[in-house]
Amino acid sequence: MSTQQQGVISRVTTGMRVVDSTGVEVGTVDLVQRGDPAAVTVQAPAGTDPGSSLDELIESAAVEEPDVPADLAARLLRSGYLKVSLARTGAVYVPAERISGVTDEGVRLDVPAAQLPPEE
Template identity: 85%
Template sequence: MSQQQDTVSRVTTGMRVVDSTGAEVGTVDLVQRGDPAAVTVQAPDGVDPGSSLDELIESAAVEEPDVPADLAARLLRSGYLKVAAERARTGAVYVPADRIAAVTDQGVRLDVPAAQLPEEE
Protein backbone atom coordinates (compact mmCIF):
# COMPACT_ATOMS: atom_id res chain seq x y z
CA MET A 1 0.00 0.00 0.00
CA SER A 2 1.42 3.39 -0.95
CA GLN A 3 1.86 6.12 1.63
CA GLN A 4 -1.02 8.07 0.02
CA GLN A 5 -3.32 5.05 0.29
CA ASP A 6 -2.32 4.54 3.91
CA THR A 7 -3.05 8.22 4.64
CA VAL A 8 -6.45 8.11 2.91
CA SER A 9 -7.38 4.88 4.74
CA ARG A 10 -6.99 6.68 8.11
CA VAL A 11 -9.57 9.33 7.15
CA THR A 12 -13.21 8.80 8.13
CA THR A 13 -16.37 10.66 7.14
CA GLY A 14 -17.24 13.54 9.44
CA MET A 15 -13.59 14.43 10.15
CA ARG A 16 -12.77 18.14 10.26
CA VAL A 17 -10.54 19.42 7.43
CA VAL A 18 -8.22 22.43 7.70
CA ASP A 19 -6.08 23.88 4.93
CA SER A 20 -2.37 24.81 4.98
CA THR A 21 -3.19 28.21 6.53
CA GLY A 22 -5.14 26.62 9.38
CA ALA A 23 -8.48 27.80 7.97
CA GLU A 24 -11.42 25.42 8.31
CA VAL A 25 -12.35 23.86 4.97
CA GLY A 26 -15.26 21.69 6.12
CA THR A 27 -15.97 18.07 7.01
CA VAL A 28 -15.20 14.89 5.10
CA ASP A 29 -18.26 13.69 3.17
CA LEU A 30 -16.69 10.87 1.15
CA VAL A 31 -13.40 8.96 1.32
CA GLN A 32 -12.26 7.33 -1.92
CA ARG A 33 -9.11 5.24 -2.02
CA GLY A 34 -7.14 5.41 -5.24
CA ASP A 35 -7.24 2.75 -7.91
CA PRO A 36 -4.23 3.00 -10.27
CA ALA A 37 -6.31 1.29 -12.99
CA ALA A 38 -9.49 3.31 -12.35
CA VAL A 39 -9.77 5.14 -15.64
CA THR A 40 -8.11 3.47 -18.56
CA VAL A 41 -7.76 4.94 -22.01
CA GLN A 42 -9.50 1.96 -23.63
CA ALA A 43 -13.10 2.55 -24.58
CA PRO A 44 -15.70 0.31 -22.95
CA ASP A 45 -17.50 -2.06 -25.34
CA GLY A 46 -20.20 -0.39 -27.36
CA VAL A 47 -18.69 3.09 -27.15
CA ASP A 48 -17.54 4.79 -30.33
CA PRO A 49 -13.71 4.95 -30.15
CA GLY A 50 -13.99 8.48 -31.54
CA SER A 51 -15.82 9.65 -28.41
CA SER A 52 -14.30 12.34 -26.24
CA LEU A 53 -12.85 11.50 -22.84
CA ASP A 54 -15.82 13.26 -21.23
CA GLU A 55 -18.24 10.97 -23.09
CA LEU A 56 -16.20 7.89 -22.17
CA ILE A 57 -16.28 8.80 -18.50
CA GLU A 58 -20.01 9.57 -18.64
CA SER A 59 -20.61 6.22 -20.35
CA ALA A 60 -18.83 4.53 -17.45
CA ALA A 61 -21.46 6.18 -15.20
CA VAL A 62 -18.92 7.68 -12.83
CA GLU A 63 -20.90 9.98 -10.56
CA GLU A 64 -18.02 10.94 -8.29
CA PRO A 65 -15.90 12.95 -8.49
CA ASP A 66 -18.06 15.60 -10.19
CA VAL A 67 -15.18 17.52 -11.82
CA PRO A 68 -13.78 17.82 -15.38
CA ALA A 69 -12.80 14.47 -16.92
CA ASP A 70 -9.02 14.86 -16.78
CA LEU A 71 -9.12 15.82 -13.09
CA ALA A 72 -11.66 13.05 -12.34
CA ALA A 73 -9.31 10.48 -13.86
CA ARG A 74 -6.41 11.75 -11.74
CA LEU A 75 -8.50 11.77 -8.54
CA LEU A 76 -9.80 8.24 -9.16
CA ARG A 77 -6.26 6.96 -9.69
CA SER A 78 -4.69 8.74 -6.68
CA GLY A 79 -7.63 8.70 -4.26
CA TYR A 80 -9.42 11.73 -2.84
CA LEU A 81 -11.68 13.18 -0.19
CA LYS A 82 -14.92 14.99 -0.91
CA VAL A 83 -15.33 17.72 1.68
CA ALA A 84 -18.60 19.50 2.51
CA ALA A 85 -17.45 23.12 2.44
CA GLU A 86 -19.77 26.05 3.15
CA ARG A 87 -17.43 28.50 1.40
CA ALA A 88 -17.52 26.53 -1.86
CA ARG A 89 -20.01 27.81 -4.42
CA THR A 90 -21.37 24.28 -4.92
CA GLY A 91 -21.08 23.21 -1.28
CA ALA A 92 -18.22 20.74 -1.79
CA VAL A 93 -14.55 20.58 -2.74
CA TYR A 94 -12.30 17.64 -3.61
CA VAL A 95 -8.96 16.98 -1.93
CA PRO A 96 -6.50 14.85 -3.93
CA ALA A 97 -4.82 12.26 -1.67
CA ASP A 98 -1.42 13.83 -2.31
CA ARG A 99 -2.63 17.11 -0.75
CA ILE A 100 -3.22 15.53 2.69
CA ALA A 101 -0.36 16.64 4.94
CA ALA A 102 -1.49 14.79 8.09
CA VAL A 103 -4.35 12.84 9.64
CA THR A 104 -4.65 13.27 13.41
CA ASP A 105 -7.28 12.92 16.14
CA GLN A 106 -8.15 16.58 15.44
CA GLY A 107 -8.81 15.87 11.76
CA VAL A 108 -7.20 16.24 8.37
CA ARG A 109 -4.59 18.91 7.61
CA LEU A 110 -3.86 19.82 3.98
CA ASP A 111 -0.68 21.12 2.39
CA VAL A 112 -2.49 23.69 0.19
CA PRO A 113 -4.85 26.62 0.84
CA ALA A 114 -8.55 25.83 0.37
CA ALA A 115 -8.73 28.22 -2.61
CA GLN A 116 -6.59 25.76 -4.62
CA LEU A 117 -8.99 22.84 -4.17
CA PRO A 118 -11.28 21.94 -7.10
CA GLU A 119 -14.97 22.56 -6.41
CA GLU A 120 -17.73 20.12 -7.25
CA GLU A 121 -19.35 21.01 -10.56
Protein backbone atom coordinates (compact mmCIF):
# COMPACT_ATOMS: atom_id res chain seq x y z
CA MET A 1 0.00 0.00 0.00
CA SER A 2 1.51 3.29 -1.04
CA THR A 3 1.79 6.27 1.29
CA GLN A 4 -0.68 8.10 -0.94
CA GLN A 5 -3.24 5.26 -0.63
CA GLN A 6 -2.76 5.22 3.17
CA GLY A 7 -3.40 8.97 3.26
CA VAL A 8 -6.55 8.68 1.16
CA ILE A 9 -8.07 5.76 3.06
CA SER A 10 -7.27 7.37 6.43
CA ARG A 11 -9.62 10.26 5.50
CA VAL A 12 -12.58 7.91 4.91
CA THR A 13 -15.10 7.39 7.72
CA THR A 14 -18.08 5.09 8.05
CA GLY A 15 -21.33 6.57 6.80
CA MET A 16 -19.70 8.57 3.98
CA ARG A 17 -21.47 8.61 0.62
CA VAL A 18 -19.74 6.72 -2.19
CA VAL A 19 -19.92 7.86 -5.83
CA ASP A 20 -18.54 5.73 -8.66
CA SER A 21 -16.66 6.90 -11.76
CA THR A 22 -19.92 7.45 -13.65
CA GLY A 23 -21.12 9.95 -11.04
CA VAL A 24 -23.76 7.62 -9.60
CA GLU A 25 -24.11 7.45 -5.82
CA VAL A 26 -23.75 3.74 -5.09
CA GLY A 27 -24.10 3.61 -1.32
CA THR A 28 -22.40 4.39 1.98
CA VAL A 29 -19.20 3.23 3.69
CA ASP A 30 -19.86 0.44 6.20
CA LEU A 31 -16.27 -0.46 7.05
CA VAL A 32 -12.83 1.09 6.56
CA GLN A 33 -9.88 -1.31 6.69
CA ARG A 34 -6.39 0.12 6.33
CA GLY A 35 -3.90 -2.06 4.52
CA ASP A 36 -1.43 -4.37 6.23
CA PRO A 37 1.45 -5.32 3.91
CA ALA A 38 2.27 -8.18 6.30
CA ALA A 39 -1.28 -9.61 6.26
CA VAL A 40 -1.28 -13.39 6.37
CA THR A 41 -1.98 -15.07 3.09
CA VAL A 42 -3.76 -18.39 3.12
CA GLN A 43 -1.86 -21.19 1.42
CA ALA A 44 -2.40 -24.93 1.55
CA PRO A 45 0.54 -26.96 2.86
CA ALA A 46 2.73 -28.33 0.06
CA GLY A 47 1.84 -31.81 -1.18
CA THR A 48 -1.74 -31.79 0.08
CA ASP A 49 -5.05 -31.64 -1.74
CA PRO A 50 -5.65 -27.89 -2.14
CA GLY A 51 -9.44 -28.34 -2.28
CA SER A 52 -10.80 -29.33 1.09
CA SER A 53 -7.73 -28.43 3.16
CA LEU A 54 -7.73 -24.84 1.88
CA ASP A 55 -11.47 -24.50 2.55
CA GLU A 56 -11.02 -25.92 6.05
CA LEU A 57 -8.10 -23.59 6.71
CA ILE A 58 -10.10 -20.58 5.57
CA GLU A 59 -13.09 -21.56 7.71
CA SER A 60 -10.89 -22.21 10.76
CA ALA A 61 -9.33 -18.75 10.42
CA ALA A 62 -12.84 -17.35 11.08
CA VAL A 63 -12.09 -14.09 9.29
CA GLU A 64 -15.44 -12.41 8.75
CA GLU A 65 -14.25 -9.59 6.52
CA PRO A 66 -13.76 -9.33 3.65
CA ASP A 67 -16.34 -11.93 2.63
CA VAL A 68 -14.83 -12.73 -0.79
CA PRO A 69 -12.74 -15.59 -2.25
CA ALA A 70 -9.46 -16.22 -0.37
CA ASP A 71 -7.10 -14.85 -3.05
CA LEU A 72 -9.04 -11.58 -3.30
CA ALA A 73 -9.38 -11.37 0.50
CA ALA A 74 -5.59 -11.59 0.87
CA ARG A 75 -5.08 -8.77 -1.67
CA LEU A 76 -7.68 -6.57 0.03
CA LEU A 77 -6.16 -7.13 3.47
CA ARG A 78 -2.72 -6.17 2.19
CA SER A 79 -3.83 -3.09 0.22
CA GLY A 80 -6.70 -1.86 2.41
CA TYR A 81 -10.34 -1.59 1.39
CA LEU A 82 -13.77 -0.15 2.04
CA LYS A 83 -16.95 -2.17 2.43
CA VAL A 84 -19.79 -0.22 0.85
CA SER A 85 -23.48 -0.93 1.47
CA LEU A 86 -25.27 -0.53 -1.82
CA ALA A 87 -28.33 1.66 -2.10
CA ARG A 88 -30.47 -1.27 -3.28
CA THR A 89 -28.98 -4.64 -2.37
CA GLY A 90 -25.96 -6.17 -0.68
CA ALA A 91 -22.48 -4.75 -0.42
CA VAL A 92 -19.28 -4.43 -2.45
CA TYR A 93 -15.62 -4.11 -1.55
CA VAL A 94 -13.53 -1.20 -2.81
CA PRO A 95 -9.76 -1.82 -2.96
CA ALA A 96 -7.84 1.24 -1.67
CA GLU A 97 -6.32 1.83 -5.12
CA ARG A 98 -9.83 2.35 -6.60
CA ILE A 99 -10.45 5.43 -4.41
CA SER A 100 -9.76 8.48 -6.56
CA GLY A 101 -10.59 11.07 -3.93
CA VAL A 102 -12.14 11.88 -0.56
CA THR A 103 -13.95 15.13 0.18
CA ASP A 104 -16.46 16.37 2.75
CA GLU A 105 -19.15 15.25 0.30
CA GLY A 106 -17.92 11.66 0.20
CA VAL A 107 -15.70 9.12 -1.53
CA ARG A 108 -15.14 9.16 -5.30
CA LEU A 109 -14.14 5.92 -7.08
CA ASP A 110 -12.21 5.53 -10.32
CA VAL A 111 -14.34 2.59 -11.55
CA PRO A 112 -18.06 1.93 -12.08
CA ALA A 113 -19.69 0.13 -9.14
CA ALA A 114 -20.46 -2.86 -11.40
CA GLN A 115 -16.73 -3.64 -11.53
CA LEU A 116 -16.35 -3.98 -7.74
CA PRO A 117 -16.30 -7.41 -6.06
CA PRO A 118 -19.58 -8.20 -4.30
CA GLU A 119 -19.90 -9.57 -0.80
CA GLU A 120 -20.53 -13.33 -0.90
